[in-house]
Amino acid sequence: MKKTNTNIILEPSVSSKKWCLFIVITISIFFVSLFLGRMTISPDTVLKVLGKNLLMLPIEPDWEQSIEIAVMRIRLPRAIIASIVGAGLSMSGAAFQGMFHNPLVSPFILGVSAGASVGAALGLIMEQSLMVVQLLSFCFGILAVVLTYLTAKIYKTTPILMLVLAGTVVSAFFQAMLSLIKFLADTEDKLPAITFWLMGSMGSVSMEDLPFALLPMGISMAALFLVRWRLNVFSMGEQEAKSLGLNTEVLKILIIVCTTLITATSVAFCGVIGWVGLVIPHLCRMLVGPDHKNLIPATILMGATYLLIIDNLSRLLSAAEVPIGILTAVVGAPIFAYLLRKTKGGWN
Amino acid sequence: MQPIVSVSNVSFAYQNKQVLRNINLDIYEGETVCLLGPNGCGKTTLLNCIHNTLQIQQGRILICGRDVKTYSITELARLMGYVFQEHNAPFPYTSLEVVRMGRTPHLGFFQSPSEQDTEFAYSIMDELGIAHLAAKRYTNISGGERQLVLIARTLCQEPKIILFDEPTSHLDYKNQALVLHILKKLSQRGITVIMTSHFPNHVWNLGDKVAMIGYSGFVAMGHVEEVMTEEYLSSTYGVNVRIYDVVKNGEIKRFCSPELEL
Numbered sequence: 373m374k375k376t377n378t379n380i381i382l383e384p385s386v387s388s389k390k391w392c393l394f395i396v397i398t399i400s401i402f403f404v405s406l407f408l409g410r411m412t413i414s415p416d417t418v419l420k421v422l423g424k425n426l427l428m429l430p431i432e433p434d435w436e437q438s439i440e441i442a443v444m445r446i447r448l449p450r451a452i453i454a455s456i457v458g459a460g461l462s463m464s465g466a467a468f469q470g471m472f473h474n475p476l477v478s479p480f481i482l483g484v485s486a487g488a489s490v491g492a493a494l495g496l497i498m499e500q501s502l503m504v505v506q507l508l509s510f511c512f513g514i515l516a517v518v519l520t521y522l523t524a525k526i527y528k529t530t531p532i533l534m535l536v537l538a539g540t541v542v543s544a545f546f547q548a549m550l551s552l553i554k555f556l557a558d559t560e561d562k563l564p565a566i567t568f569w570l571m572g573s574m575g576s577v578s579m580e581d582l583p584f585a586l587l588p589m590g591i592s593m594a595a596l597f598l599v600r601w602r603l604n605v606f607s608m609g610e611q612e613a614k615s616l617g618l619n620t621e622v623l624k625i626l627i628i629v630c631t632t633l634i635t636a637t638s639v640a641f642c643g644v645i646g647w648v649g650l651v652i653p654h655l656c657r658m659l660v661g662p663d664h665k666n667l668i669p670a671t672i673l674m675g676a677t678y679l680l681i682i683d684n685l686s687r688l689l690s691a692a693e694v695p696i697g698i699l700t701a702v703v704g705a706p707i708f709a710y711l712l713r714k715t716k717g718g719w720n
Numbered sequence: 721m722q723p724i725v726s727v728s729n730v731s732f733a734y735q736n737k738q739v740l741r742n743i744n745l746d747i748y749e750g751e752t753v754c755l756l757g758p759n760g761c762g763k764t765t766l767l768n769c770i771h772n773t774l775q776i777q778q779g780r781i782l783i784c785g786r787d788v789k790t791y792s793i794t795e796l797a798r799l800m801g802y803v804f805q806e807h808n809a810p811f812p813y814t815s816l817e818v819v820r821m822g823r824t825p826h827l828g829f830f831q832s833p834s835e836q837d838t839e840f841a842y843s844i845m846d847e848l849g850i851a852h853l854a855a856k857r858y859t860n861i862s863g864g865e866r867q868l869v870l871i872a873r874t875l876c877q878e879p880k881i882i883l884f885d886e887p888t889s890h891l892d893y894k895n896q897a898l899v900l901h902i903l904k905k906l907s908q909r910g911i912t913v914i915m916t917s918h919f920p921n922h923v924w925n926l927g928d929k930v931a932m933i934g935y936s937g938f939v940a941m942g943h944v945e946e947v948m949t950e951e952y953l954s955s956t957y958g959v960n961v962r963i964y965d966v967v968k969n970g971e972i973k974r975f976c977s978p979e980l981e982l
Contacts, residue, residue, distance in 0.1 A: 473811075475811070598830040600832075601831075604817065611773060612804060612807070614773070614793055615773070615802040616825065616873075616877065617794040617798065617824045618824050619792075619793050619794065657811075662811035662813055
């Protein structure tokens with residue numbers, strides 16, 4: 373009897389019913405994303421195409437080849453990348469907010485987006501292939517975080533405050549580099565290409581790209597998921613966490629490596645998608661409470677759902693695709709403002 | 721008998737400001753030791769050195785006969801808990817969750833606390849008489865209650881030694897009494913307690929030993945009756961301190977007070 377008691381006390385707001393609801397919502401939105409598109413394809417045709425290609429069901433194709441291409445090679449990879457990037461960014465945001473024991477930290481605080489932007493801009497200005505642009509972007513994102521880490525390192529420790537300050541400095545430096553590249557870029561075609569790339573899009577991800585995105589993000593997300601309870605301890609502050617027997621330097625490196633892999637990969641494939649990593653963890657805290665044991669799984673589901681919805685809007689709002697970076701801010705900022713007003717800044 | 725904490729010839733300086741000079745202190749298992757001294761004399765610094773949060777530059781600190789610097793963070797947390805002065809938690813965890821964090825040193829790196837750990841945390845809260853706080857948000861309870869939750873969290877580590885930094889400093893009379901009562905309970909359980917305090921009067925109630933630190937190092941160290949004298953107190957605090965004995969209902973109560981004329 374006592375067992376149920378303590379369970380209720382720990383987090384009264386999260387029942388298994390709630391989890392089921394979250395999971396059902398995420399999966400439904402995923403399928404809705406496959407049904408929606410410029411080309412009108414009926415849901416049952418989409419399901420049949422998926423059944424034939426993914427589950428190898430013996431279904432006779434009664435649809436045109438173009439429909440199969442639209443579903444399997446355009447909509448499916450796009451929905452997959454949108455869910456994993458949404459989940460990854462939200463999870464990274466939650467992990468960083470716990471680690472920096474500050475609820476206003478975004479996953480880009482260590483400079484990864486600024487670095488990745490410079491990498492991509494360099495690739496675009498040198499007229500490299502998409503793959504080279506993505507690779508450069510990924511490497512520069514990592515480079516920026518390494519620079520931040522080395523700048524923040526004092527003796528054998530990297531105090532949290534130093535990390536934030538170093539991240540700001542490194543971000544500012546890479547922003548300046550980006551401005552320089554834009555300034556030098558040909559205004560006819562290169563500058564628009566850079567600007568457009570920076571606003572983000574899910575459109576350039578093909579089925580062949582998916583493994584390269586899923587592998588680093590999947591492994592990092594799994595690792596973060598496993599240490600999620602330790603984030604509670606870490607969020608009490610570094611000195612206290614240490615006194616409780618938490619090796620903060622090891623956990624810090626693990627978190628930084630994982631979030632950097634997630635964010636660098638997502639920026640390399642989809643451009644800079646802001647706000648997701650800031651807003652979703654807050655939204656989840658209101659739904660499931662601050663305990664990272666529940667918060668992290670919730671950010672995965674909510675983040676995926678949110679970015680799927682945003683990506684659908686981006687595809688369908690107008691004839692030309694609206695860059696996703698604009699939409700996340702346009703939708704995210706008012707939500708965040710509303711949450712701030714409603715909770716008056718305290719997340720109780 | 722081997723002391724559980726042995727501080728020998730310890731000196732410590734922040735940059736170029738010398739704070740501790742040649743401190744020697746032997747503490748045996750089960751003792752309650754109060755560190756008294758004026759503001760800025762290095763009481764908390766000494767506590768942090770024993771906890772290895774600050775690395776000493778000179779001398780040696782042995783915990784259970786082993787140099788404190790050779791312990792891993794986890795090993796040390798199983799042996800020694802630290803109740804910090806009040807602090808702000810950024811997220812509104814439930815108090816039970818905060819107490820349960822004390823299980824950290826007993827869990828593997830990828831492990832979360834089990835139901836047994838939760839039960840254990842709850843039983844400790846029950847024992848300290850704060851089970852009713854378990855479901856409350858840690859950010860919404862009073863300072864005194866928070867102090868009790870932090871003590872419960874430290875007990876959750878199952879340490880042999882607990883360090884307290886000013887356990888009663890921000891508390892009102894009722895909460896002071898509660899914390900002092902719990903400190904007594906801890907020493908009855910055989911836990912070694914090392915605490916700093918701004919209230920010399922508390923020492924008569926709970927201390928086995930007192931260490932008085934003045935600005936120029938140790939003034940005195942020993943059992944309460946030997947050390948709590950007007951002479952030592954006065955030279956520790958740099959102001960004349962008088963000790964009074966008051967008899968009420970046949971019970972003698974001793975307390976001290978500084979002379980207000982300087």
